[in-house]
Amino acid sequence: MHVQRTWFYGVAVAALGAVLAFPAAAETVKIGIITTYSGPLAPPGISMDKGLTLYAKLHSKDLPKGVTVEIIRRDDTGIAPDVAKRLAQELITRDHVNIIGGVVYSPNALAMAPVMTEAKMPFVDMNAAAAVLTTKSPYIVRDSFTLQQISMPMGEWAAKHGFNQAYTVVSDYAPGWDAEDGFKIGIEHDGGKVVGSVRVPVQNPDFTPFLQRVKDLKPKSLFIFVPGGPQSTQMMKTYNELNLKKAGITLVTTQDLLIDSELPKMADIPLGVVSSGSYSAAATRPANKAFVTAWHKEYGANDVPDFVAIQGWDGMAMIYDLIKKTGGKFTGDEAMKILKNYKTTESPRGPFMIDPLTGDIVQNIYIRRVEKIDGKLANVEFETFPMVKDPWKQMHAAAK
Amino acid sequence: MTAVAERVVASAAETFARRHRFRWYEALPWLVAVAGYFAFPDYLALGSQILATILFALSVDLVLGYGGIITLGQAAFFGAGAYTAGLLAAHGMGAPVIGLLIAAVAAALVGLISGVVVLRTHGLTQLMMTLMVAVMLHEAANKANTVTGGADGLQGMEVGPVFGLFHFDLYGNTAYFYCLAALFICWFVMRRIVHSPFGRSLTGIRENEARMHAIGSPVFRRRLVAYTISAAMAGVSGALVAQTTQFVATDALGFERSGNVLIMLLLGGIGRLYGAFIGVPLYMIAQDRFAAIDPVYWYFWIGLLLVLMVTFARGGVLGIVDRVGAVLRRRR
Structure with missing residues (x-):
């Protein structure tokens, strides 16, 4: 009996010790x-x-x-x-x-x-x-x-490659304004200019009247920002229906419009479209x-x-x-x-x-083109803007 | 008058007088709220959101349940209150109680002005009009980014301590009692309203508008007053959320807010004052628990709950209570 009890206490103390020691x-x-x-x-x-x-x-x-x-x-x-x-x-x-x-x-x-x-x-x-x-x-x-960080290099690239007169179409809310802002800074930095801007409602994705206006004006390039998702597919469809590509208007955009998860829904429409972004699933x-x-x-x-x-x-x-x-x-x-x-x-x-x-993040921004790889659309990176900082903070730091 | 007639009148008067006497169960929500503070000190942030949302649901109950005005745009007033409180706090006037009062006035004004238009219509048109008011305000808040901060939300709100004494703390102690006090006052006012002759006439309008016209009741004015009071209450609710969150964004005016509160009210029971006190906690606690277990598919369980309630429990939880009560009384 006595032995048993000692044994019992021994086990109990050991168990308690284990429990106490475990979290440490x-x-x-x-x-x-x-x-x-x-x-x-x-x-x-x-x-x-x-x-x-x-x-x-x-x-x-x-x-x-x-x-x-x-x-x-x-x-x-x-x-x-x-x-x-x-x-x-x-x-x-x-x-x-x-x-x-x-x-x-x-x-x-x-x-x-x-x-x-x-x-x-x-x-x-x-x-x-x-x-x-x-x-x-x-x-x-x-x-x-930040949207400025992504869209500024797109503006610079467009200005350098002859698409120096751009029309911008962005969703009418803060990220859209940021994208418009960044693109403008970029394109003006390299001698280009924004010839017109329109902001489209966030909630009402019928883009026809807006893109028709762009078509009538015939700018060299068109910059679009809409949030990635069903809206981007809708936007690409409208772009195709109005035949903006044949009208000689080159589309440039951010990775949101051509988000990798949405690309499979866009058929072959976006082939050749150039965009700027921080990541592409097709990167090698x-x-x-x-x-x-x-x-x-x-x-x-x-x-x-x-x-x-x-x-x-x-x-x-x-x-x-x-x-x-x-x-x-x-x-x-x-x-x-x-x-x-x-x-x-x-x-x-x-x-x-x-x-x-x-x-904030400092990262490479890639210029990518939509190409077909193994029968699937992909954003293929072909130019790099190395280690881009957020221009918004630089501007506001300079202002101070 | 004969003795019998006198007795009938007296008993009718007695019935009406009894209707607004306080009953023991009316203390329950408040006892639960205070007990909840001590029992779940870790859930005070959720608690204060529930309290603010109960107030929002109460405001819907006044127009929908009592006034029979079908609305999908109550968020317009919630947002008006939230932005008023937010803008005041962002411009150096961070005293919460004063902010709350000004927010109520601002929301009431929005209610009064929009009510003049909305209440001239009926049925589906009215529904769309209420929705439209909220959508217009939502877009206005989005566009006026120099004032409201647009879609990124209002920046720089600094809410002071309540009465200069109680800071809004990380654990939500102050927020909880602040919301509880505001809800209690609004509930008290609303209770007086629905049991007053004005409240009875609102119910009359809901049940039979033509008849109320026939007996000379100023139907439009009654509805407008109810709509304005309800807007003020929704505004207080919005201000509470804005002040305790110390942030406002355009979602305060969003359609989802108007829709969700209707669901919560349906769960509890419409047109019965206490539906909000049951439906809102039921929905929000269920959402919190389901979402903690499975953040992706909690909507399914909420949906299932709703389908079951609508199929088997017309009138919400309070409808069930009524029916059980009726069965028990018949047994007796």
């Missing part, structure tokens, strides 16, 4: 992901999630010994700043996450910014593109782009080939990664880099020091870095 040995880093998983605006959110999930899956073995990662996903339901802010609060106060990432839509990220400052919570913005965002909190870094860099192969293996051969997917992937890469450098233990300020000095050459989109001063 294994560090769990909680990553809160807020993005749009449901509703009509979900596709980019889903794409982002696929990208970051794939990275986490393939690289869990690279984590420091004893460190595990827990991803907590929350759905902000679309453009809903109140919901996004609440989710951020909850992830911090209830789930005690160590870092937050994600967010497709700028208003959501902008509403979250003060929470990040108050809680000293590092936030890796994986899409929201409003230029002003990274100035709203010292705890934000962005791995996506070894890192990209490996990435696309892994993507097809995970999500099927017909699923094409787009630039939002790569932003999810790279965002997770940044977080994993942080975990590796700190062993999974970091405060908000320590994390920001590492995140803001992040630099890589191994991303599928090529080299990119975070500007330590602004927290």
Whole structure:
């Protein structure tokens, strides 16, 4: 009896010891992901999630010994700043996450910014593109782009290649205005000019009257920005129906109009169209080939990664880099020091870095042409604007 | 008058007087709200959003449930209130309570002006008119980016502490009680309204407009007043969300907001004051829990819930309560 009891206590103490020792040995880093998983605006959110999930899956073995990662996903339901802010609060106060990432839509990220400052919570913005965002909190870094950053090189390229008189057509909301702005800066920088501009409603995608106006004016080139998705397909259709190509008007655009996930729906219409962008699934860099192969293996051969997917992937890469450098233990300020000095050459989109001063991304912008590869449309990169900074911040820094 | 007639009149008067006496169950929502604060301290941010949305649903209940005005554009007033509170806070006037009052006035003005046009129409036309008002305001907010910040949302809101004492904190303590107090006051006012002769005449208009005309009730004016009050309440709700979020974007005026609140009200029960108090938490808590389990497909479960409610429980949750009550009474 006595022996048995001693034995029992021994086991109990050992078990208790094991329980107590376990959390000390294994560090769990909680990553809160807020993005749009449901509703009509979900596709980019889903794409982002696929990208970051794939990275986490393939690289869990690279984590420091004893460190595990827990991803907590929350759905902000679309453009809903109140919901996004609440989710951020909850992830911090209830789930005690160590870092937050994600967010497709700028208003959501902008509403979250003060929470990040108050809680000293590092936030890796994986899409929201409003230029002003990274100035709203010292705890934000962005791995996506700003519209000015993408469209300015397009303007420069157009001016240099004889398409120096352009008409711009953009969606009438903040990202559209940003794109219009960036393109204008770019084309004027190289001696071209914008001969006319029109802004089309975001909600009413019948583009015929607007493009007809452009056709009548016969500018050398036409710059278009519409949000990637069903609208871009609609825009390409209208462009085709009005025969703008035959009228001698060259279309130049951003990657949104020719987003990789939407290309298969456009038949052969966009063949030859030139666009600027941060990522194309057709890029031949070894890192990209490996990435696309892994993507097809995970999500099927017909699923094409787009630039939002790569932003999810790279965002997770940044977080994993942080975990590796700190062993999974970091405060908000320590994390920001590492995140803001992040630099890589191994991303599928090529080299990119975070500007330590602004927290914004500095990356290659590629000029691409739509071509047919193995019977499928693809954005083939043929010229690079290396390491482009966000022009908005440079302009506003100069103004100060 | 004969004794019998006197007794009939007296008992009728008694019935009407009893109708607006407070009953024990009317304290339940408030007890639950206070208990919720202590029981779920981690859910206060969600809690304050639920409280603000209940107020929004109440405002819809006043026009739809009591006034019989079919609306798909209530977000117009929500947004008007939200932008008013937001603009005030962005221009150095961040005192929350004053902001709330001004937002109510601004939203009421929008309601009054649009009501003059909208309420001249009926049925489907009216529905489209309410929708149109919201869409127009939405586009105006999008275009006027120098004022509203356009689609990126209003920048630079700085909301001060409530009464100069209570800061809006990360955990949502202040926001919760702030929303609760605003909801309580609005509920009290609304309760007085629906039980007043004015409220009864609104119900009369809903049930039989021609008859109300015949007995000399100023139908248009009654409706306009109800519409304006409802707009003010929606404006307060919008201001609450704007102030506690410290951000406003064009989604405050979006169609989805008008649509979702109708669904929540349907779940709870329309035209019964407490439908909002049941439908809104039911919807929002279900959404929060389903979305936490499965962020991609939670809509399916919400949809299923809605289909079941519409098929088997006309009149929402309160409809079920009524029917159960009726069965029990018959047994007795």
